[in-house]
Amino acid sequence: MKRIYVPTQSGTDWQRLLGKPKLHWKKGRSAMSAAACWEGSHPGLPLEISSLLDSCRDSAVTGLELLLAIPEWEVALPGGETVSQTDIMAVCRNGSGLVILGVEAKVDEPFGPTLGEKKAGATAGQLERIAYLEKELGRSAPFGDEIRYQLLHRTVSALLTARAFHAKVAVMLVQSFSPESNWRDDFDAFCAGHACRELSPGLFEILGIDGLRLIVGWCKGDAKYLDVELPSAF
Incomplete structure (x- = not known):
């Protein structure tokens, strides 16, 4: 994974970074x-993200200034060669310091397999990765099999990136453009599996994380962007 980035000229520049650029664009x-x-x-x-974070009135995440947003940010994890690829990883700041904001964008796409499905026939490396993710999330016991695996590694990706930048706060947000909020129940189940403190509706702090604060949330993306068609780079 390269760590050299250039500014975009338009949204089309995001396409080439996708795992399957033609299929997913x-x-x-x-x-x-x-x-x-x-x-x-x-x-x-995006207004819906800043509004959600401001709604909790917690000085750690209110009034954020965007410093840098990197599409398809890759984070290496133990237990295999496949990286976790976050849709947008943003470096932000306010008067309290740096905040790392990982964003998982959704419309009707699910969060992938459950942990139960992932563990079925898993290799030793895959089981090692799941155990690592659970440990990073402060678990003293495994998550239930119904929890979606993607929510674990996206949240830990934000956590590890915050540590790399010496940020005091890591945030993982689902930015859902789905008018029906598809898969919100999976996000709620993930939050219910933790010792969480609700900061405001849709925003929760996961307690018991060493060294920094870890916050997860769900926000409604502006549905007008479902009607935007950007040119293809291919």
């Missing part, structure tokens, strides 16, 4: 909707 899907939203919100955070 479609109007009304999360990749294109997120690219259009973030490019349209520049130089700040």
